[in-house]
Amino acid sequence: MSDVDLVEEMHDTLEANDEDPMTLLDHREWPYILAEWYDSDEFEDKKKYQKVVNYINWRLVDMRRDDFDDQIESVVAEIQDDEDSQSIHEMSSSEFFREFTWNDMPDRQIAYFCHLWCKENAQIVFSNGRIFVYDGDIWVNEPKRVAKILQGLLRAHYGKHVKEEFLDGYVSVNDAYQVDWNEMGIGGPRCVVENGILNLVEGEIERETRPDDYALIRFPVRWEGMDAERDRWSNEFLDRSVNDGDLQKLQEFAGYCLHTHNYPYKKALMMLGDGNNGKGVFEDVITAAIGPDNVMNYGLRDLSGANFGLQRLQNTAVNINSDIEGNEITRTSAFKKLTGRDRFKVEPKYETPFEIENAAKLMFAANRIPDVDTDDLAFYSRWIFVEFPHRFTTRDDDGYFDADPHIAETIIEDELSGVLAWMVEGYQELCEQDHFTGEMEPEEVRTEWSHLSDPTVTFIRNFVTDGHPGEEGDPLEGRMTVSTLYQLYQRYMATTPVSPVSKQKLARSITNRFEAETVSERRGPDNDDVARVWDGVFIPHNKREEIRELRTESL
Structure with missing residues (x-):
């Protein structure tokens, strides 16, 4: 006030x-x-x-x-x-304690003297309804630090009521502590790392932080230059986990998370792919680089309510969530506000409500894309998709990539400065082109969303045709076998982040759409081989070629 x-x-x-x-x-x-x-x-x-x-x-x-x-x-x-005897603000904390007779002094007077000392000596500010204390690099929202300052001044004479008198009567109302929220947070393309203020565009340390920078977030990584070692991160993890086109988007968004003052690009990241495909490793390493204290893990439902937990958004770099409730997005308007530079109301428990504009970047991961019931193009325009198409296991000869169960731990221990350099490189590329690589029009995103939400349905709709190969002039000899159609389906599904359904479930989906059935057919020179074939549907030659091309492109 x-x-x-x-x-x-x-x-x-x-x-x-x-x-x-x-x-x-x-x-x-x-x-x-x-x-x-x-x-x-x-x-x-x-x-x-x-x-x-x-x-x-x-x-x-x-x-x-x-x-x-x-x-x-x-x-x-x-x-x-x-x-x-001496001006209060000129005293040391020990001199302050010895100067006064505290026993008979009312709490409000004790609080007043603490105010006279603190406004000159303690680095405390009040902004947007919250108290911040300077920790040597950044300003932290930890009211307990105020209690420690008062305890250092008053020792055994400190009490809860003195703190309340001090906070309510002085810190929250006196101009000496007031800082406009627009001044909080380090501005421009800069961030705070272990060894100072990093200019993200230049890739260089500018200087050490000062209190008047009003920095709120510090990344727990030392800057060692753009050439910092990251061989395992780049070559052993990223190159094996994400295809080239998506890798560029992933790097740009990771770099975007270093820009903590506002939300200039109205985008959120959706990482897709079945389990054991690298999403978790990526999240763990990025969380370590950004710092667990600077990361939230709220779901969209939590981010949609004006509850007290949302106040953490004020000094959070990124929200990373891997559990979209019910695999469904229902509150699209709140999501658009969080990514759209809109102000929204936060109502902390037992505190005065206030408004904020979100700057924390939003990153989500899912085995398959969540359901959403909206045609709002503004919602679809907010999303970037990155697929993690490969599966990693520790079993030999199972057809999947070999997994290193300790790769995240090793990268975090040995290459975190290199990961930071990789993120800065992504930020620079984003700023240079002023948009994310491969951005799609909202209508295209909506189509892709529908496709990814149930790729089995998309496969049947786009590739399976009613009829028989011979009648349609297809070079396929005889009716299409169940195994052949399923193999084509598997190839198609390999181009998506979703695992294929079973042969039986695919058959049920086809028969629900077409008047078709699987039957036994004798084959071979002497009709001594029996195969299950589709009677009533097949995949035409041009569609088979299209599936092969899609699979080749995905590789």
Whole structure:
């Protein structure tokens, strides 16, 4: 609360109590605030005091104006008597403790003296309804640090009520602590790392941080230059996990997470692929590079409500979530606000509500794309898809890539500076082209979303045709076998991040759409071989070629 708001609050209180000046004098903090204004050499402070006393019609109350001023002067004298040996702000914490007789002093006076010391010596600010303390590099929202400062000043005389008097009566209302939220957070294409402020465009450390940078986020990685070692990260993990086209998008979005002050590109990342395909390794390594304290793991449902947990978004770099509730997105309007530079209301439990504009980047992972019931193109325009198409296992000769169960741990231990350099490179590429690689039009995203939500249905709709090969002039000899059609289906599904359904389930889906069935057919020169074939459907030659081309492109 600013001093202007405080004057108005005093006015409202007087109005509600028949302008009785005792409501001001009996308040736990206001006599000391009024005394500070009364005794100040600043014109604006004296103006505030005069405005408050002018709210009172002195002819209609029991107290005379002179008597009220005398009461305030006595508070001034009380404070000055305790300050006569040395100005409070010039004392060390030990001198401050020894200077006063604390036993008989009321909590509100103790809080006032703490305020006089802290406003010059303790690095505390109040912004957007929250208290921040400087930790040497960044400002952290940890009110317990304020308690430690007061404990250092008061020792055994510290108590909960003193802290409340200090926070409510001074930190939250006094101009000495107020910082506009727009000034909080390091601006521009910069971030804080272990060894200073990193310029993301230049790829160089600018300098060490200062309190007036008002930085809120520090990444727990040392900057070692753009050439920092990342061989295992790039060659042994990324190149084996993600195809080239998607890898560029993934790198750009990872770099985007380093831009913590705002949300200039209205995009969220959706990583897709069945289990054991590298998504978890990617999340673990990126979380380590950004720092667990700078990462949230909320689902869209949690991010959609104005609950107290959303306040963490104010100093969070990225929200990474791997569990979309019910595999369904229902609150699309909230998602658009979070990615669209809109302000929204946060209602912390037991605290004053406030508004924020989200800067935390949103990253989601799913085995298959979640269901969504909307045609809103603004929703679809927000998404970037990255597929993790390969499966990794520790079993030999099972047809899958060999997994290294310790690769995330090794990369985090040995190559985190290299991962940071890889992210910075992605950020630079994003800024240079001013958009993400391979951005699709919203209509294309909607089509792709529908396709990915159930690729089996898409396969049947786009490739399976009713009829018989011979009747349609197809070079296929005889009816298409169940195994051949299923193999084509498997090839197609290998181009998506979703595992194929069983042969039996595919057959049921086909018979639900077409008047077709599987039957036994004798084959071979002597008709001594029996095969299950499709009677009523097949995949035409040109469609078979299309599937082969899709599979080749995916590789």
